[in-house]
Amino acid sequence: MTITQLQYVLAVAEYKNFTLAAEKCFVTQPTLSMQIQKVEDELDIQIFDRSKKPIQLTEIGHKIVNQAKNIVNEADRIQDIVHQQKGFIGGEFRLGIIPTIMPTLLPMFLKNFIKKYPKVKLIIEELNTDDIIFRLNNGHLDAAIAATPLNEEKIKEVVLYFEPFVAYIPENHENFSKKEIEISDLNLDEILLLQDGHCFRDSVLNLCKNNTNSEHNHFQIESGSFETLIKLADEGLGTTLLPYLHTLDLKEKDQIKLRQFKEPKPAREVSLIYPKNELKIHIIDALRSSISGVVKGAIAFQNVQIVSPKATK
Numbered sequence: 304m305t306i307t308q309l310q311y312v313l314a315v316a317e318y319k320n321f322t323l324a325a326e327k328c329f330v331t332q333p334t335l336s337m338q339i340q341k342v343e344d345e346l347d348i349q350i351f352d353r354s355k356k357p358i359q360l361t362e363i364g365h366k367i368v369n370q371a372k373n374i375v376n377e378a379d380r381i382q383d384i385v386h387q388q389k390g391f392i393g394g395e396f397r398l399g400i401i402p403t404i405m406p407t408l409l410p411m412f413l414k415n416f417i418k419k420y421p422k423v424k425l426i427i428e429e430l431n432t433d434d435i436i437f438r439l440n441n442g443h444l445d446a447a448i449a450a451t452p453l454n455e456e457k458i459k460e461v462v463l464y465f466e467p468f469v470a471y472i473p474e475n476h477e478n479f480s481k482k483e484i485e486i487s488d489l490n491l492d493e494i495l496l497l498q499d500g501h502c503f504r505d506s507v508l509n510l511c512k513n514n515t516n517s518e519h520n521h522f523q524i525e526s527g528s529f530e531t532l533i534k535l536a537d538e539g540l541g542t543t544l545l546p547y548l549h550t551l552d553l554k555e556k557d558q559i560k561l562r563q564f565k566e567p568k569p570a571r572e573v574s575l576i577y578p579k580n581e582l583k584i585h586i587i588d589a590l591r592s593s594i595s596g597v598v599k600g601a602i603a604f605q606n607v608q609i610v611s612p613k614a615t616k
Contacts (some may be wrong), residue, residue, distance in 0.1 A: 359395075469546075473536050473542070509613075512572070
């Protein structure tokens, strides 16, 4: 039994299709099938139930796949151990970032990081929180930047910064005249939200869930971008909440519509998260240092109240 054969087994377990698994492993389907058959013959069991569509793991197959993940992950980390021992900061590093953080944070640190660590090959993907957790747990990401706390057993969270929420209130709204607002000023029925699947949406709902001003959870307008929410608010269709970093690039005519919350300001906690058994700590530390260095000058808020990014029932 070889590491390569176990990688083929894991691919079929993930994609539930021999042809697709072969494509992902860059081999022909007959080659992949033959190697998996060799593993099954050697163990004298069936890992996959090929009679079902899509292909399913057998009862013993589930146990073998769980062990195969451990073996393949540990084998992949041998090179990481060597790099760490030599103090070498380089190699491939797969980083996930949630959509509400990527457009503002990435331009702040990426150029400097690449310049300082030219031997690191960053592979960056924009993913929602659920996808990030799944990929971290399955070894498809080395680390991610997401809103926390997530309280995932196998994932470590290192806080990078706290980012306050800022209200965007059009001129015709009753709260426009206020210099600062309170959570009690929010009305869920008129807040424009991101689409379902964004953790920032869940944070806003968590922030407002105890607001007595809101009698109905009734949302008619949702969007996939803050830019659209701002335009809708300008059309008189409601108000919205934005992450602080997103407000820095707004035009002057839009800046006057921003209202800070009174302290303690509601905020999201943004962290660098990674599997607890991750060995590319030298690259993770380099990322943390680079991000903390640039964000420190942009966010000076300390008296904040962290709002959970997880959906609550």
